[in-house]
Amino acid sequence: MEPIVHTVFEPQTSTWQYVVADPSTKTAVIIDPVLDFDPARNSITTKSADALLALVKEKGYTVDRLLETHVHADHLTAARYLQDKLAKDGKKPEIGIGRRIGQVQERFAKRYGIAQEECEGAFDKLFDDDEIFHVGELEAKAVHLPGHTPDHMGYLIGTNIFSGDSIFNSDVGSARCDFPGGNANDLFQTATKLFTLPPHYKIYTGHDYPPNAPRSTPQAASTVAEQMERNKHLKSGTSEADFVSWRTERDAGLAEPKLIHQALQVNIRAGRLPRDGLLHVPVKVEGW
Incomplete structure (x- = not known):
């Protein structure tokens, strides 16, 4: 049996959010939900x-997990907000992420002066590599997909893998690897792992950045076969050495994401806002 997959695009950060449901039990998970952040006003809205809550209500779903593929650096997660809104009879859906999240929390808690206790227990479920879990009666698997970040997880549900920021649609290519703990060699191996899936399986991306003509509409997924044939960075026949050389050179010229400081501070807390209501933004001083 295959899940029902609802694809919901958030245009400000070009993020794909997913509601994935078991049609027989109407149990669902939400993957990589987004809070809206306005940097000009320093304000968060929901x-x-x-809109995800309205979709869940309309379809009659019961959400038992909120799944994060990784600690995002380009948007704020709505996991904590949704967890509170979806609570019923004292029970809340679990917020899940890969087990390496502790390494990421420790690194960025130090960077931003966040007390460790604000991170401890932020996530309810830490998935082991290849851990099996269920969405209703559907079997699912947590798959380690490092490269973009070291904690990165994908979620295989039926013939669909929700791969977060690992490889993107074939005309976009691959994710950057220059964040702390990122590694281009690891990302190449992640693509190799994804390409071992059956050719008809679908790879759902974390973002899409349509490259204008001939495509201007965001696309959520493509098949393994399509990726192997057309991915402009990682298609079959690409050598690891060539990819790593190109990716490293490319990443060296990229600007940091606009919301990186706000996003990291909120996301290592699983979407919980700081106790004092303050987010810290480092200042670079040049020529003084």
Whole structure:
């Protein structure tokens, strides 16, 4: 049996959010939900997350897990907000992520002066590599997909893998690997792992950045076969050495994401806002 997959695009950060449901039990998970952040006003709103809640209500789903593929650096997660809104009779859906999250929390808690206790227990479920879990009666698997970040997990549900920021649609290519703990060699091996899936399986991406003509509409997924044939960075026949050389050179010229400091501070807390209501933004001083 295959899941029902609802694809919901958030255009400000070009993020794909997913509601994935078991049709027989109407049990669902939400993957990589987004809070709306306005940097000009330094304000957070919940329009995108509320749209996910409306979809869940309309379809009659019961959400038992909120799944994060990794600690995002380009948007704020809505996991904590959704967890509170979806609580029923004292029970809340679990927020899940890969077991290496502790390494990421420790690194960025030090960077931003966040007390360790604000990170401890932020996530309810830490998945082991290849751990099996269930969405209703559907079997699912947590798959380690490092490269973009070391904690990165994908979620295989039926013939669909939700791969987060690992490889993107074939005309976009691959994710950057220059964040702390990122590694281009690891990302090449992640692509190799994804390409061992059956050719008809679908790879759902974490983002899409349509490259104008001939495609201007965001696309959520493509098949393994399509990726192997057309991915402009990682298609079959690409050598690891060539990919690593190109990716490293490319990443060296990229600017940091606009919301990186706000996102990391909120996301290592699984979407919980700071106790003092303050987010710290480092300042670079040059020529003084």
